[in-house]
Amino acid sequence: MTTFIAVLYIISFALFIYGLMGLTGPRTAVRGNWIAAVGMGIAVIATLLTPGMSNWLLIALGVAIGVAVGVPSARKVKMTAMPQMVALFNGVGGGAVALIAWVEFRTTDGYAHEPAYVAIASLFAAIVGSVSFWGSNIAFGKLQELISGRPITLGKLQQPVNALVLIAAIVFAVVIAIGGDAELLMIGLLVAAGVLGVVVVLPIGGADMPVVISLLNALTGLSAAAMGLALDNTALIVAGMIVGASGSILTNLMAKAMNRSIPAIVAGGFGGGTAVASGKSGEVRPVRSTSASDTAIQMAYANKVVVVPGYGMAVAQAQHVVREMAKLLEAKGITVEYAIHPVAGRMPGHMNVLLAEADVPYEQLKEMDEINSEFAQTDVALVIGANDVTNPAAETDPGSPIYGMPILKVNHSRSVIVLKRSMSSGFAGIDNELFYDAKTSMLFGDAKSSVGEIVEELKAL
Template identity: 50%
Template sequence: MNAILLLSYLIGSITFIVGLKMLSHPDSARKGNLVAAFGMTLAIIATIFLYGRDSGAPLHNYGWIFGGLAIGAVVGTLAAKRVKMTAMPEMVSLFNGMGGACAMLISIVEFNHLLHAGTENIGKGILLIIILGLIIGTVSFAGSIIAWGKLNGSIRDRRIPGGQMLNFILLAGIVVLAVLLLAGSGINPDVLFYATLALAALYGILFVMPIGGADMPVVISLLNSFTGVAAACGGFLYDNPVMLTGGILVGSAGTILTIMMCKAMNRSLKNVLIGALGGNKTASAGGSKEQGNYKEISINDSAVLMAYARKVFIIPGYGLAVAQAQHVCHELEKLLEEKGVEVKYGIHPVAGRMPGHMNVLLAEADVPYEKLLEMEEANQEFSTTNVVLILGANDVVNPAAKEDPSSPIYGMPILEVELAEHIIVNKRSMKPGYAGIENDLFFKPKTSMLFGDAKKVLQELVSELKNL
């Protein structure tokens, strides 16, 4: 039985690796999810029915196990089917938080088991893994819940005076408590353990609380890596290869993505860890100057401008997701190509509310993957572009990131759309973007504003193009 169980774990581990590889391209991403899900299902079933058979101590609480599986499956399925694309980031944060909570609960349960066995029998290695799982899982859980609340608008950004120093103190306190617990200092282990839990939860809350605006994708990616590392601790704890593999894959992938996001935002990973994303500048600092006047453009003029262009770039943003306009955007792209216009998409790494948000959005509409250009590639082509159509993007095209040292997004690499001949910006209003600052681009001579819901505007553009 043990050999079959290990074989199941091996198959599960392989499917995780294959599934992750398949996620690297939209054409195979759906299958990659199914492959990884199959491996997880196999590992769960094998654990339930085969674990402990050879030692004579199999699992026996089948009612609780299958009851939990049934509830989780129903809730997860309904949530996944009903979630809107605009709500996807907060759902990702919530589900990621649940993973951190699982790692936290595993550490609590196993610590209590060790205490009942007698503190003198606690191995330092096992205790270290339990403590690490507790700290990382708790930070991930608490931070993800705050991120979920901030993304759905129920929690506002709160910058606490001296917040960086407080975070340093909390981290130092967590380390000291963990060392005392490992060293067997004579202090009640329960007190040390649950004090560590409390400080880790407080740190998770405080390091995410002040973060807002375009920095949120970095936080989601970082918390995702935390959950993976916490899950890997559980794999070490239970000597479970498939849990270990899954945790390592999530942790390493999340860490790499976090570094990429930090580079895209021009932030250091150190600032992420101490909760200092965005620096100490306020949102109002970048929007306090006189901007002048903006000019509007009609649907007809926009359609004519694009129809007779050689190259058009479309810049998708959160407004496109809110309007659920990705399908009509693809229709616009096809109509322009029929008229001989070269159409490409410029994708900023942190556009939207989570890493890859725009890629997922456009893949849903079957936009060819090769048309999606990352920021560096797109920036090289804007100087030869006739028209840039910006759909709901804001902070990722704001020239203040390059020109205004007082702006809270100063130093962030952006899509340099101002290099194009003509810029058309579709927004509902002149309201600032997620970072809460005015966009200098809207007042540039090359820029024209096309107000309205993205889906409605695109539908009207499609109608105009068909009549040209």
């Protein structure tokens, strides 16, 4: 039986890795998810076959509750709410690890007679899992707008408070590791770690939230791997390390894409401020508005159009009508491409998934580094709901909170048309200098309705 279980684990790990490889592109992503899911199913079966497994009724009840809650919520969630769901589900994983560590503490009488590495790994998992659970819930609240997206800080006390609760969690862990078996010690550790998760994420603004979600995901993976080490469960170790490693790599890539350091983000990022409605000296700056008819004519006589999607497109669910517009332009011999910023939307790959859902050819999706050199040869850049990722202030204004963040250089295009409901700011809470550029025209209204009107105008030309 032991050999059979080991073989099942090896098969599941291979499926994990093969499934992860499928997530590198939208064409293979669904298949990759199914492959990884099959691998997880095999790993669960292998774990249930472990000698000494008991409490089958509780296990079945837990599985039933998980399926009843998880499947309907995953099927009904909108793409615009996917970041919130990722944050929430990730938090559940961290919370589960923290609870397992607590159970392990209780069943071993405070890790009495357990090897030192078991106590250390379990206590590490408890701290990191609790941080991930509570931090992910704060991230969910910010994304769901249950909590203000603005940085909520304690001012000068922020860093001392962070350090204090971290030290408290470590002190509880050390006391337990050297022989303390009072249950209040473990409760104190979990509470201190939970407070740490809250006070670390609250000061982080909306613009940094995609990086935070990725970082918390990596932490959950690391906590699961540590718990697997404590329980001698190979599935937890391997799956946790895969999640931790991939999440860490993604966090680093996203931080670089925003020209930010991860310590700076954790220390309190930019974002969530109040929109600036006028120029630096207080004067009201004029913008040039346009109509769907003029936009259609302008694009119909272009050689190349680049669509720049953002969260506004996702909220309006305009991807399908955008694809219809692109087909009409292509039928007129116009080249259409899509410029994708690494952190467009609220999580990595958000725009890619939306556009793939609308059957946009993958070859037309251009990453930032590839498309930026092409804007100078672009006749019309159509910005649909993107804000901070197109703001020239990131390159020209050293006083801007987004200064240094790589952007899509749409201002280099021959003309720019921005589709927005209003002049409201993006996650960073600042004016977008692109809106006031002499080459920019604003088409105000719901993105889906505006693009629909453009489609009708193109058909009439």
